[in-house]
Amino acid sequence: xxxxxxxxxxxxxxxxxLLLASLALGDQTVSRADLxxxxxxxxxxxxxxxxxxxxxxxxxxxxxxxxALGIAGAIAQAVMRNPLAEPGILGxxxxxxxxxxLVIVGLKGAGAALLPVAGFAGATLMAAAVFALxxxxxxxxxxxxxxxxxxxxxxxxxxxxxxxxxxVADVQRLMIWLSGSxxxxxxxxxxxxxxxxxxxxxxxCLAVRQLDLMRFxxxxxxxxxxxxxxxxxxxxxxxxxxSGATVAACGLIGFIGLIxxxxxxxxxxxxxxxxxxxxxxxxxxxxxxxxxxxxxxxAPAQLPAGIVTALIGAPFLGYLLWRRRHVxx
Amino acid sequence: xxxxxxxxxxxxxxxxxxxxGYGNRMVVEGLDLKIPSRAFTVLLGRNGSGKSTVxxxxxxxxxxxxxxxxxxxxxxxxFGARECARRIAILPQGPAAPEGLTVxxxxxxxxxxxxxLFSRWSRADEEAVxxxxxxxxxxxxxxxxxENLSGGQRQRAWIAMSLAQQTEILLLDEPTTFLDLAHQxxxxxxxxxxxxxxxxxxxxxxxxxxxxxxxxxxIVMFKAGKLVQQGPPNIIMTREHVRCVFDIDPEIVHxxxxxxxxxxx
Numbered sequence: 039x040x041x042x043x044x045x046x047x048x049x050x051x052x053x054x055x056l057l058l059a060s061l062a063l064g065d066q067t068v069s070r071a072d073l074x075x076x077x078x079x080x081x082x083x084x085x086x087x088x089x090x091x092x093x094x095x096x097x098x099x100x101x102x103x104x105x106a107l108g109i110a111g112a113i114a115q116a117v118m119r120n121p122l123a124e125p126g127i128l129g130x131x132x133x134x135x136x137x138x139x140l141v142i143v144g145l146k147g148a149g150a151a152l153l154p155v156a157g158f159a160g161a162t163l164m165a166a167a168v169f170a171l172x173x174x175x176x177x178x179x180x181x182x183x184x185x186x187x188x189x190x191x192x193x194x195x196x197x198x199x200x201x202x203x204x205x206v207a208d209v210q211r212l213m214i215w216l217s218g219s220x221x222x223x224x225x226x227x228x229x230x231x232x233x234x235x236x237x238x239x240x241x242x243c244l245a246v247r248q249l250d251l252m253r254f255x256x257x258x259x260x261x262x263x264x265x266x267x268x269x270x271x272x273x274x275x276x277x278x279x280x281s282g283a284t285v286a287a288c289g290l291i292g293f294i295g296l297i298x299x300x301x302x303x304x305x306x307x308x309x310x311x312x313x314x315x316x317x318x319x320x321x322x323x324x325x326x327x328x329x330x331x332x333x334x335x336x337a338p339a340q341l342p343a344g345i346v347t348a349l350i351g352a353p354f355l356g357y358l359l360w361r362r363r364h365v366x367x
Numbered sequence: 368x369x370x371x372x373x374x375x376x377x378x379x380x381x382x383x384x385x386x387x388g389y390g391n392r393m394v395v396e397g398l399d400l401k402i403p404s405r406a407f408t409v410l411l412g413r414n415g416s417g418k419s420t421v422x423x424x425x426x427x428x429x430x431x432x433x434x435x436x437x438x439x440x441x442x443x444x445x446f447g448a449r450e451c452a453r454r455i456a457i458l459p460q461g462p463a464a465p466e467g468l469t470v471x472x473x474x475x476x477x478x479x480x481x482x483x484l485f486s487r488w489s490r491a492d493e494e495a496v497x498x499x500x501x502x503x504x505x506x507x508x509x510x511x512x513x514e515n516l517s518g519g520q521r522q523r524a525w526i527a528m529s530l531a532q533q534t535e536i537l538l539l540d541e542p543t544t545f546l547d548l549a550h551q552x553x554x555x556x557x558x559x560x561x562x563x564x565x566x567x568x569x570x571x572x573x574x575x576x577x578x579x580x581x582x583x584x585x586i587v588m589f590k591a592g593k594l595v596q597q598g599p600p601n602i603i604m605t606r607e608h609v610r611c612v613f614d615i616d617p618e619i620v621h622x623x624x625x626x627x628x629x630x631x632x
Contacts (some may be wrong), residue, residue: 092544119465126459198434244484247479247482250476251476254463254464254465254476256464257423257428257457257462258459258462258476260427260428260448261426261428261452261456261457261458261459261481262452262476262477262479262480263447263448263449263450263451263452263453263479264448264479264530265448301380303467307466307467308465308468308472309472325502332570
């Protein structure tokens with residue numbers, strides 16, 4: 039057993055551990071005896087509600103969204119051939135924010151209910167626009183990155199402009215949604231997210247060889263028989279669907295897509311056969327942990343998970359880069 | 368090692384009134400060329416003469432603006448991408464690998480066109496990788512990260528990847544540039560082995576005229592997108608041709624020992 043195996047085993051064991059902790063901890067602590075009572079059917083109505091209707095779907099939602107973001111991040115980094123890439127580069131975040139701003143301003147209070155739909159639509163439309171505009175007899179990774187950044191800032195300016203005209207209460211609702219949180223999770227939203235994710239996640243697992251090859255650049259990939267433009271379009275579509283569904287379910291949760299693949303790379307190496315499940319695992323863990331910290335650290339107030347991921351994620355990424363400062367030229 | 372047993376005429380690569388360009392700029396127009404099978408062909412010419420462009424088109428990396436590249440009599444565009452990659456391998460100039468790969472990670476990529484979506488890593492894949500590593504002398508370094516290798520070793524690792532593709536035709540774009548003399552000689556020796564004992568067709572773009580004169584079976588000289596001259600080195604390596612193609616006025620020295628010609632500029 040190498041240290042890598044130990045870390046991997048610890049990560050795998052952390053999933054049930056974190057899940058249990060998420061069920062037990064919170065405004066009202068649920069004791070071990072209470073948790074056990076759930077299994078033999080003797081639990082009180084109150085315990086059942088807190089654990090089964092509130093905390094369990096919420097923890098599973100964090101797990102699912104984290105898994106999705108981790109996978110989307112790994113795909114984005116391979117397709118963009120850039121270690122700093124994340125789904126947001128495809129304009130997903132900016133598009134979701136702009137669409138959110140539009141419904142909030144356009145429909146006033148009624149718009150809040152439409153935020154998830156608007157978020158998904160904005161994210162996918164924006165990614166489609168980035169892809170279409172970067173097409174010149176085919177696409178290139180660099181062109182997608184540059185156009186993604188340009189369109190992203192344009193949409194950002196657009197949503198700031200809109201927000202300036204919106205009602206303060208609506209803006210606050212928008213901002214909370216944008217900062218990314220799983221607090222509104224229910225079995226219903228969890229089911230919807232899972233349904234959206236199943237197909238793209240399975241396809242991503244099947245595309246591991248394409249992902250491996252994509253990182254070598256267009257010439258090498260094409261010379262080995264990959265249809266690079268088709269492959270890139272397909273993978274971007276996967277990445278967009280996965281992150282768009284996550285945005286719809288819990289708003290914009292940053293940093294997971296960026297750091298989960300990096301952490302996973304340290305654990306399982308570069309090959310996507312292991313990197314995709316690895317990123318999924320790390321992403322799920324990070325978001326579960328972030329949500330747990332977010333709702334217990336300054337209880338009874340709650341920090342949106344998206345803010346916690348940024349608070350933990352940014353220094354952690356810095357640490358990773360610092361540790362690897364001697365690698366490469 | 369499966370050497371393709373089709374007839375000489377059928378398996379070869381032929382350029383038929385091929386026109387190539389980028390955007391509106393034409394680089395090569397109406398080029399006709401037959402590449403001899405199971406021989407080492409070198410494309411020579413000054414920078415920008417179109418030789419690398421022709422090489423890329425031969426691998427299907429660049430779509431023709433007119434005419435066609437014919438493989439076994441059929442236009443390359445009619446082959447599927449994978450099928451094409453099982454028959455022609457190309458190593459572009461100065462290839463870059465993602466960080467953190469080992470030699471064996473790289474060489475295994477060469478098996479991509481041979482594997483279908485659900486097929487597992489097979490015995491044939493393992494054999495092909497092993498053979499490629501041995502041919503290039505990289506077997507001992509297989510677990511090394513690419514970043515730890517010298518320039519010559521890295522180049523050999525890339526050639527090993529192309530060999531793992533097990534194609535009849537191998538295209539190399541300046542495989543010896545940036546290598547020191549010993550490593551250059553090593554790469555040229557490897558090419559000779561591939562052609563002589565493996566029956567491969569190798570086409571390379573080289574900058575070193577003497578390397579070409581000494582090792583090639585067939586030389587094709589380009590100038591400004593036009594074919595100037597082609598043939599075996601002993602016949603076409605004349606003062607006049609070299610002067611025309613490279614705009615230098617050379618001395619040609621004949622070495623009786625190796626029966627090769629050397630160009631002194």
